[in-house]
Amino acid sequence: MRLPKGLVAVLAAGLVLSACSGKSTSTTTATGQNASGTDGPHKPGGTVTIANTTGQTWPCQFNPFNPAQNQEALGFVYEPLVHVSVVGNSKETPMLATGYKWSDDLKSIVFTIRDGVKWSDGQAFSADDVAYTFNLMKQHPALDLFALWTGAGLSGVTASGNQVTMTFSKAAKPYFYNVADQVGIVPKHIFSTGQAAAHPDTWTNPKPIGTGPYLMGTCGPNNIEYTANPAYWQAGKPYIQKVEYPAYLDNAPANNDLASGKAQWGGQFIPNIKSFYLAKSADNHTWSPPLLNVGLFPNMDPSHAATSKLPVRQAIAAALDRNQIALIGEGGQQPAANQTGVVVPTFQKYFDQAALTASGYDKPNADKAKSLLASAGYSPSNPLKLSVITITGYTDWDASLAVVKQQLQPIGIELTVNDLAQQTFLNKLYTGDFDLAYYSEQNSGPSPYYELRQIMYSKNSAPIGKNATSNFERYHNDQADQLLDQYATADDAGQVSIIKQLSALMLNDVPMIPTTGSVDWFQYNTADILGWPTPDNPYAEPSPYKVPDNEQVLLHLYSKAAQK
Amino acid sequence: MRYVLRRLGFFVLTLWAALTVNFFIPRFMPGNPLQALRARTFNRLSPEALEQMLTSFGYKPHENIGVQYLDYLGHMFSGNWGVSIGSALGEPITKIVGQALPWTLGLVGIATVLAFVAGSVIGVLAGWRRGGALDSVLPSVFVVTSALPYFWVGLLLILVFSVWTGGWLPSDFNYDNTVQPGFTSEFIGSVLRHAILPGLTIFITAVGGWVLTMRNNMITTLAEDYIRMGRAKGLTNRKIMYQYAARNAFLPNLSGFAMSLGFVISGAILVEYVFNYPGLGYLLYNAVQNTDYPLMQVLFMLFTVAVLVSVLLCDFATAWLDPRSRAKG
Numbered sequence: 001m002r003l004p005k006g007l008v009a010v011l012a013a014g015l016v017l018s019a020c021s022g023k024s025t026s027t028t029t030a031t032g033q034n035a036s037g038t039d040g041p042h043k044p045g046g047t048v049t050i051a052n053t054t055g056q057t058w059p060c061q062f063n064p065f066n067p068a069q070n071q072e073a074l075g076f077v078y079e080p081l082v083h084v085s086v087v088g089n090s091k092e093t094p095m096l097a098t099g100y101k102w103s104d105d106l107k108s109i110v111f112t113i114r115d116g117v118k119w120s121d122g123q124a125f126s127a128d129d130v131a132y133t134f135n136l137m138k139q140h141p142a143l144d145l146f147a148l149w150t151g152a153g154l155s156g157v158t159a160s161g162n163q164v165t166m167t168f169s170k171a172a173k174p175y176f177y178n179v180a181d182q183v184g185i186v187p188k189h190i191f192s193t194g195q196a197a198a199h200p201d202t203w204t205n206p207k208p209i210g211t212g213p214y215l216m217g218t219c220g221p222n223n224i225e226y227t228a229n230p231a232y233w234q235a236g237k238p239y240i241q242k243v244e245y246p247a248y249l250d251n252a253p254a255n256n257d258l259a260s261g262k263a264q265w266g267g268q269f270i271p272n273i274k275s276f277y278l279a280k281s282a283d284n285h286t287w288s289p290p291l292l293n294v295g296l297f298p299n300m301d302p303s304h305a306a307t308s309k310l311p312v313r314q315a316i317a318a319a320l321d322r323n324q325i326a327l328i329g330e331g332g333q334q335p336a337a338n339q340t341g342v343v344v345p346t347f348q349k350y351f352d353q354a355a356l357t358a359s360g361y362d363k364p365n366a367d368k369a370k371s372l373l374a375s376a377g378y379s380p381s382n383p384l385k386l387s388v389i390t391i392t393g394y395t396d397w398d399a400s401l402a403v404v405k406q407q408l409q410p411i412g413i414e415l416t417v418n419d420l421a422q423q424t425f426l427n428k429l430y431t432g433d434f435d436l437a438y439y440s441e442q443n444s445g446p447s448p449y450y451e452l453r454q455i456m457y458s459k460n461s462a463p464i465g466k467n468a469t470s471n472f473e474r475y476h477n478d479q480a481d482q483l484l485d486q487y488a489t490a491d492d493a494g495q496v497s498i499i500k501q502l503s504a505l506m507l508n509d510v511p512m513i514p515t516t517g518s519v520d521w522f523q524y525n526t527a528d529i530l531g532w533p534t535p536d537n538p539y540a541e542p543s544p545y546k547v548p549d550n551e552q553v554l555l556h557l558y559s560k561a562a563q564k
Numbered sequence: 565m566r567y568v569l570r571r572l573g574f575f576v577l578t579l580w581a582a583l584t585v586n587f588f589i590p591r592f593m594p595g596n597p598l599q600a601l602r603a604r605t606f607n608r609l610s611p612e613a614l615e616q617m618l619t620s621f622g623y624k625p626h627e628n629i630g631v632q633y634l635d636y637l638g639h640m641f642s643g644n645w646g647v648s649i650g651s652a653l654g655e656p657i658t659k660i661v662g663q664a665l666p667w668t669l670g671l672v673g674i675a676t677v678l679a680f681v682a683g684s685v686i687g688v689l690a691g692w693r694r695g696g697a698l699d700s701v702l703p704s705v706f707v708v709t710s711a712l713p714y715f716w717v718g719l720l721l722i723l724v725f726s727v728w729t730g731g732w733l734p735s736d737f738n739y740d741n742t743v744q745p746g747f748t749s750e751f752i753g754s755v756l757r758h759a760i761l762p763g764l765t766i767f768i769t770a771v772g773g774w775v776l777t778m779r780n781n782m783i784t785t786l787a788e789d790y791i792r793m794g795r796a797k798g799l800t801n802r803k804i805m806y807q808y809a810a811r812n813a814f815l816p817n818l819s820g821f822a823m824s825l826g827f828v829i830s831g832a833i834l835v836e837y838v839f840n841y842p843g844l845g846y847l848l849y850n851a852v853q854n855t856d857y858p859l860m861q862v863l864f865m866l867f868t869v870a871v872l873v874s875v876l877l878c879d880f881a882t883a884w885l886d887p888r889s890r891a892k893g
Contacts, residue, residue, distance in 0.1 A: 056850055057663070057842050059655040067605045067614060068653035142617040147610030201620040202647075202654055220745065221663055221842065222737065249840040253736035260731065423595025423855060426603055442606035454607075470607060 035285055036537040037530030037558065040239070044228065046559020047242040048529055051254040051263035052544040057221035057247045062208035064184040065143040065201060074547035075554070076226050076243070077120075077210035078184030081111055081130065083552055084177050087289045087346055087520070088538035090446040093552065096130070096185055096211065097164075106171035106489055111164045111180075117233040119187045121209045131159035132188040134166070142201040146178040154179075171488040177445055184548065185211070213238040213555060222247055239558035240529070258523055259284075265553075266523035267543040269396065273333060273523075283527040287535060287542060289346055290517025291444040292451050293337045294397070296388065296404070297429075297437040297473040297512055301464050306384055307435050311376040313510035317361055319369035319411045320404060326516045329400025337514035338362070340503035341455065342448045350448050350499040359507040369411040380412040388436040389428055392419040397438055400515060429472050432464040440518040441470055447495065449487055452502045455512050456480040475511035520546060531556035571879050575872055582868040587636050590852075590860050597623055597649045600854045604651065622858070623649045640865055650856025657862050660847065665829075667738050668836070668843030671759055672828045675766035680821050683771040687778020687817075688810045694783055703779060710772025718765040718838040725761060734758045736840035762839040766832055770824075774817065781813035788812075819878050826874035829867060 054071075062073040081097035084090055097111040117125040134157040137144040148154040153169035166179065187209050190196055196203045208216055211233065214226035226243040246263075248254035255270045257263040259280050270277050270286075277284050296316065298307035306312050322336035337343070339361035342351045356362045370379070378384040388404075390397050398419065405415040415436075420428065429437050441454045454460055454470035458481050461471035468474065483498050483505075490498055506512070522542035524532045533542045533553060540552035601614050615625075624632060639645060645657035652660055690699040709717075726735035739745070739754040785791065786809050794804045833845035840846070844863060851859040 056651045059652045061654055063654075065617075066654055067601060067609055067617060068651060140616075142613055142620050145605075145609040145613045145617075147613060150612065151610060199620070201617055204654060222739070249736075249842065249846065250837075253840050256731075256735070421594070422603065422853070423593065423599060426599050427594045430599070442603075443608040467611075469611070 035524065035526050035530065035532045036534050037532075037556075040558070041236050042239045042558035043562050044236070044239050044241055045562025046240050046528060046557075047244060048240050048265055048554070048557060049244040049246070049257070049263040050265045050267075050544045051246070051248060051258045052265075052267040053248045053251050053254045055249060057249070058219060058224055058245075060206060060219040060221075060224070061204040062216060063200075063203050063205040064186060064208075065137075065145065067145055070184070071545060071547055072224060072245075073205070073208055073210070074184045075212065075549070075551035076214040077208045077212045077216060078186060078548075079210065079212045079551060080181050080184060080548050082180040083540070083548065084181045084446050085538060085540050085549070085552070086291065086444060086446045087533075087541055089349070091539070093539075095551075096125070097180070100180070102173065106173050107169070108165060108167040109172070109176070109179075111166070113159075113162045113164060114233070115162060117211050118231055119189075119209050119211060120215055120229055120231065121187075121190075122231075123187065123189055125185075125187070125211055127159035127162050127164045129188045130164045130185055131157045132191070133183065133185050136186070136191060136200060137183075140200055146175075146182060148175065148179060148183075152178065174445075174449065174488050177450075181548065212551060214243060217242070234555065237555050239531075239562070240554060243554065258525070261525055261527060264525040264527075264529050265544050267521050267545050269333070269521055270523065271395075272331065277523060281525070281527070283525050284523065285526060285532075286523045287533070288333060288519035288522050289535070289538065289542070290335050290337075290343045290519045291346060291541075292440050292442070292518040293341060293343060293512070293514035294334070294400075294440040294516045294518045295337060295438070295512055295514035297434075297439055298510070299432060299434055299436070299473060300511065301432055301474045303464060304435055306376075306386060309376050310510065311372045312378075312384065313513065315369040315372035315376070315411060316408065316413065317510050317513045318365045318372060319407055319413075320513065320515060321364040321407055322515055324407070325400050325403045328403050330396050330516055334396075334516040334519050337517050339507055339510070339514065341452055341506040341512065341514060342499065342503055343451070343517055347448045350496055350503075352500045352503050355500070355504055355507060361507060364407070366411055373412050378412050380410065383412045383414045385414045385416070386435045387416040387418055388438055389418045389420055389425055389434045390438040391422050391425045393422075401438055404515065430467040432462075432468065432472065432474055437472060439472070443470075448499050448502075449484075449495065452499065452506075453484050453487075456502060456505065457484050473511050475509070477505060477509060477511075480505050528560050529557050530560060531558050567883055568880065571876060575876050578872055579868065582872070583637065583640060583865060584633075586861055586864040586868065587633055590855070590857055591629075593852075593855065595855050596625065597855045597857065598625070600650065600856075601653070604854070617653075618649050621649050621654055622646050636861065640861070645862050646858045648851075648856055648859050650851055650854030650859055652856075652859075657858055660859065661844070661862060661866070664842055664844045664847045667841065668829065668845065671738075671762055671841065671843060672766060672832055672835075672845075673825075675763040676770060676824060676828050678763075679767045679770035680774050680817075680824070682767075683774025684778045684814065684817060686771075687775045688782055688805065688813070690775065691779040691782025691786065691813070692805050692809070694786075699779070703776060706772030706775045708772075709768050710770075710776070712769055713834075714765060714769055714832055715834040715838050717768055718762065718835055721761045721765055722838070733761055735761060738841055738843075758841075762835050762841055765835050765839075774821075777820065778813065778817055781816055782809055785809045785813040819882060822874050822878035822881065823871070826871035827867075829870040 059069055061069045062077060064070045064073045064078045079095050081095060083093040083095055096114055098114050100109055100111045102109050113127040113130055119125055138149045152172055152175040154166060155169050156167045158165050190209050191200055213229055213232045215229050217225040217227040224245040228238050228241045251268045254268060258266040259277050261281060273286060298313050300308050302308050317339050326332060326334055326336040338356055340352055340356050344351050360368060388401060390401060401417045408415050428434050429439060441451050443454060444450060456475055457471060458476040460469040461474050462468040480502060483501055487495055487498050520541050520543040533540050540549040544550055597618055598615055602611060648655045648657060648660060686702060690702055693699055722735040725733045734757055737758055739751060739758050743751050743754045745751055791804060791808055794808050833849055836843045836845035837849055848863045851863060
């Protein structure tokens with residue numbers, strides 16, 4: 001799950017001759033074989049091994065509220081109410097809720113809870129468990145990881161019969177993703193007794209009881225083995241009987257196991273993926289869909305004279321050849337981004353091609369960039385000196401910035417790249433101590449709204465010296481704030497229109513300069529296992545570290561060998 | 565006796581100074597556990613909830629630093645080390661360290677002892693036949709190997725024995741994930757196979773130093789009068805070499821060895837990192853990355869104590885072996 005990174009990768013790059021071909025590696029491999037497989041039902045059997053760099057040995061704690069460990073539990077053992085596919089046009093799959101209904105003012109929602117579901121210890125699951133889970137987060141603010149009771153305005157959760165009603169103090173539709181998809185429902189009869197009840201935040205939960213498709217079989221520091229839950233409520237599922245989840249401390253061994261076929265489901269950057277992975281077997285594939293933007297955050301606080309000037313930001317945005325950055329810096333594994341801030345093709349329906357073309361940022365334009373920079377008082381003979389901070393060890397970002405530097409030089413910007421340790425970098429980023437920062441928002445959602453809100457909402461900003469949540473460039477525009485506020489009550493068409501207006505602000509004000517997409521890393525092997533998410537069938541986010549999407553993937557997978 | 569007391573007093577003073585530095589330095593580092601956790605959870609979760617969560621696990625950013633310091637000193641001695649607030653959030657430190665310690669002691673400890681024994685024997689032989697075939701080849705080779713950085717040797721070995729040979733020897737982990745730990749030949753075999761490359765890395769880089777010092781000590785000792793005396797008495801070469809020369813030449817090397825044992829526990833951080841070997845060195849790297857104060861504190865404390873104790877033992881051993889060092893200390 002760690003991005004491209006790591007000391008070893010850097011060191012290894014010095015030893016292993018990297019085959020730097022100028023050609024792009026396609027992000028999707030189209031082959032004759034349909035990796036999605038056929039629709040079920042299938043016979044049970046088979047094992048899937050996950051190669052996802054966790055960077056630590058497993059602590060064997062399965063508390064779904066522990067933010068550092070809940071990847072071990074969510075999706076495997078604990079399930080959400082409704083699954084929302086971020087990469088698949090927000091397609092919803094009912095899980096523990098069979099349906100839901102918003103009130104007209106969007107301030108309350110009623111979930112209908114599924115009947116006939118059992119916890120893995122045999123007790124019946126009910127609407128009480130759902131209400132208990134959310135109320136537990138109110139009692140213990142440490143559990144309220146998505147700030148539902150504080151930020152989202154959740155004001156009450158009650159259960160009656162098979163219905164759970166949630167009321168909010170404001171229109172809460174944008175929080176549906178957090179409420180329905182991101183929270184794993186826990187059993188009341190476990191969490192209301194003993195140590196779990198006393199300290200639900202620090203409880204280790206070594207033997208998790210859930211409704212999910214897998215049971216924790218064995219757990220040691222080096223490996224977790226999940227076994228199929230025989231009493232899972234979707235009869236006949238899951239098909240895959242065992243999931244092995246070794247703890248990979250670094251990318252290199254995880255990638256080696258993927259290349260050799262020992263592991264089938266990968267989730268990290270593989271340098272030179274064509275020769276290292278794809279060429280090793282015709283069964284090896286990759287599809288890494290972009291979800292967010294990576295790019296330059298210009299410091300817009302007036303204390304930073306150059307980057308707070310619009311022409312300077314416009315000049316940078318105009319000068320960059322984003323295709324080249326994606327091709328050279330990212331080896332073609334992350335697609336080029338665009339200045340509207342809408343990630344394509346993932347969020348195609350929100351993308352305003354006409355506006356992008358009209359703005360002139362659709363292709364690099366050095367002359368325009370030069371004249372813009374001249375209007376700010378800089379030229380190649382009187383260059384503007386800027387520094388950009390980035391995280392040391394993120395080798396692909398270093399490569400991208402080398403390209404950026406090369407592209408900005410002819411128009412009259414001398415860029416200095418400062419590689420900082422992650423902690424130092426984040427400190428500077430949060431407090432606004434930079435000219436330019438190369439970074440990516442981290443929190444993706446089922447529409448561009450979630451990312452644009454992080455970038456553009458002024459409440460996510462803070463004065464220089466104070467920690468900003470996500471508006472690191474310190475952008476403040478009342479119009480953007482209003483648009484973002486209106487999004488909560490808008491209908492589908494209205495939401496598309498709001499995103500397009502926000503894109504227009506991205507084009508006009510250039511509060512952030514996207515260069516490439518930030519992707520969900522995903523590699524998969526089809527020698528025995530089929531049913532993978534593909535561009536044609538994007539039923540879930542494909543990376544193994546994306547919870548609870550991992551559950552959807554596991555419910556689709558099946559073994560070819562077991563079908564004979 | 566006075567000498568011993570003085571050494572003990574010095575030991576306590578050094579330990580206190582080290583523990584104090586160990587408390588404050590991590591807190592002067594940029595970043596804090598909350599930031600690290602935010603980054604690791606993709607800025608997706610509410611910072612307030614995360615701070616609450618860390619507070620539940622014992623992180624007290626707002627408490628007076630003096631109080632924290634006194635608490636810390638108490639906890640270091642009482643063994644009440646708390647739980648991790650880094651990547652293994654909530655895991656007791658004793659358990660984390662307990663899982664990693666045997667691997668480091670086994671790998672780095674055995675490799676260090678082997679390097680010392682082999683280095684000393686080669687040094688004796690080379691010094692004895694000064695200018696001989698062995699002496700003209702090996703010392704120059706070892707000057708080179710002892711100057712090679714750990715991680716570089718590690719990467720080279722991985723490339724040659726693992727990558728080029730198609731996974732002939734495993735390049736990562738302490739044992740195969742598919743093997744269940746236990747006293748089975750399969751598990752032990754797996755552990756040994758996984759230790760070959762990292763062990764060899766430490767051996768290659770460490771053995772050179774022992775060879776060179778042993779050889780030079782040997783040559784100096786061979787020039788002593790009592791060696792000539794032994795020859796004149798007609799003793800066998802073997803007896804002169806081992807019992808007259810090597811025994812004396814060995815003393816300085818032995819004290820060096822005692823000190824190097826202290827460094828075993830800190831593991832060879834880069835070796836463990838390169839080989840994904842889940843020992844203490846790797847743990848330290850991870851703790852620093854995640855600003856895991858409790859884990860960092862305990863690891864630094866253990867490293868300090870290990871070095872100090874071996875230095876102390878070395879002092880005592882020297883005092884016992886060499887009366888001169890006792891006289892006026």
